[in-house]
Amino acid sequence: MNMVKMQLLSFRYGKKDVLNDISMRLEPGKIYGLLGENGVGKTTLLKVIAGLQKPWNGSCSVFGENPFNRTPSFLSRIYYLPEELEYIQNDYSIRFFAKINGPFYPNFDNEKFEAILKEFAVEGDKKLNSLSHGQTKKGAIAFALATNVDLLLMDEPSNGLDIPSKTLFRRIIVEYVSDNTCTLISTHQVRDLENLIDPIIILDNKAVLMNASLEEISEKLYFGLHSTIPTQALYSEPVPGGYLCVMENDDLGESKVNLEALFNATMQHKKRMQELFVANAAETSAPSLRPE
Amino acid sequence: MMMNFDEHKPIYLQISDSICEKILNDEYAEDERIPSIREMGAQLGVNPNTVMRSYDYLKSLDIIYDKRGVGFFASPDAKKRVKSMYKKEFMETELPVIVKKINMLEIDVDELMAKISKELDINN
Numbered sequence: 001m002n003m004v005k006m007q008l009l010s011f012r013y014g015k016k017d018v019l020n021d022i023s024m025r026l027e028p029g030k031i032y033g034l035l036g037e038n039g040v041g042k043t044t045l046l047k048v049i050a051g052l053q054k055p056w057n058g059s060c061s062v063f064g065e066n067p068f069n070r071t072p073s074f075l076s077r078i079y080y081l082p083e084e085l086e087y088i089q090n091d092y093s094i095r096f097f098a099k100i101n102g103p104f105y106p107n108f109d110n111e112k113f114e115a116i117l118k119e120f121a122v123e124g125d126k127k128l129n130s131l132s133h134g135q136t137k138k139g140a141i142a143f144a145l146a147t148n149v150d151l152l153l154m155d156e157p158s159n160g161l162d163i164p165s166k167t168l169f170r171r172i173i174v175e176y177v178s179d180n181t182c183t184l185i186s187t188h189q190v191r192d193l194e195n196l197i198d199p200i201i202i203l204d205n206k207a208v209l210m211n212a213s214l215e216e217i218s219e220k221l222y223f224g225l226h227s228t229i230p231t232q233a234l235y236s237e238p239v240p241g242g243y244l245c246v247m248e249n250d251d252l253g254e255s256k257v258n259l260e261a262l263f264n265a266t267m268q269h270k271k272r273m274q275e276l277f278v279a280n281a282a283e284t285s286a287p288s289l290r291p292e
Numbered sequence: 293m294m295m296n297f298d299e300h301k302p303i304y305l306q307i308s309d310s311i312c313e314k315i316l317n318d319e320y321a322e323d324e325r326i327p328s329i330r331e332m333g334a335q336l337g338v339n340p341n342t343v344m345r346s347y348d349y350l351k352s353l354d355i356i357y358d359k360r361g362v363g364f365f366a367s368p369d370a371k372k373r374v375k376s377m378y379k380k381e382f383m384e385t386e387l388p389v390i391v392k393k394i395n396m397l398e399i400d401v402d403e404l405m406a407k408i409s410k411e412l413d414i415n416n
Binding site: 030031167170171172174175195196197198213214215218223224225254255256257 | 299301341
């Protein structure tokens with residue numbers, strides 16, 4: 001079952017191409033990490049899914065609907081947490097914000113909202129325009145999780161959080177995201193979300209270079225520490241103790257996927273990575289490329 | 293004592309190892325419930341799918357079992373199974389590496405054996 005199905009989607013701001021022929025599918029119950037260099041269109045992609053931007057070409061279907069129609073039933077099943085929170089930094093508290101916005105979400109859970117505020121130590125009654133950026137963000141994350149929507153989109157949610165709050169953020173996501181929710185988190189700070197996000201989507205202006213689970217990635221790629229760089233290494237970087245190398249996994253066994261090295265290796269070998277990871281996906285999804 | 297920590301191991305195996313350690317040091321007693329997948333994931337800040345892989349792996353080794361609707365439990369003979377798994381891993385993976393090193397460093401076998409029996413005496 002797919003929650004989001006995108007086919008050959010393109011988007012332009014004026015004459016500037018942002019997304020080109022993007023195809024991907026998202027399933028319920030997963031916490032996707034959306035990675036990409038600055039400016040490849042991560043935010044635009046989230047906005048298209050949320051119905052805030054209209055694709056220039058191609059299609060995007062969410063719960064079987066066109067998000068841009070923004071039907072009330074569609075909007076009650078989706079929550080988009082933008083990176084910039086000026087819209088929320090107003091002359092009222094996060095509790096008041098929840099009181100007026102919660103009713104739009106039929107599964108809104110006030111107990112969950114209060115529990116997360118408590119864990120994040122957010123002052124629920126203080127006016128948002130008097131809270132720090134980090135505290136506002138935590139309040140907004142609490143609200144987003146408490147909506148219990150089917151599709152939760154978060155743009156750079158760890159931005160502006162201090163180090164203890166980043167750790168807490170990972171724990172809170174795992175604890176409070178509902179079982180069947182599809183969560184899509186965009187980030188360019190992969191270390192903040194290491195071990196949390198799986199599958200990993202790597203986006204480029206022209207394509208989805210990868211949409212794969214960590215299990216699949218560790219089957220196809222090997223990440224290891226070597227004293228010298230093996231000739232077959234796709235990517236290597238000096239680290240204390242030698243070189244962290246990424247290689248195609250021909251019987252090298254299982255290793256821990258290092259997201260930064262994965263991302264850098266993918267940026268250097270876009271074509272090969274697409275062959276490794278998207279070729280299969282294209283086969284299995286081939287029938288859907290026909291008009292429906 | 294962390295018997296099996298390797299930061300380059302996949303996370304699901306690192307989690308399995310830490311569960312095995314807790315079984316060996318009685319933090320998780322045999323036939324008692326261990327944290328649920330979500331509890332464990334939330335404790336560690338790790339994706340529940342990763343924790344599920346750890347639990348599936350330990351289930352396949354009969355180190356833990358799952359009572360439907362109740363949760364996951366350490367097996368009645370979990371400790372014995374963990375030890376035999378670690379022993380196998382030591383013999384098949386770790387020892388050959390040590391032997392390679394002994395050869396490379398040209399360590400005298402008599403000297404080595406004397407050292408090993410001395411260490412064994414101290415530890416017992």
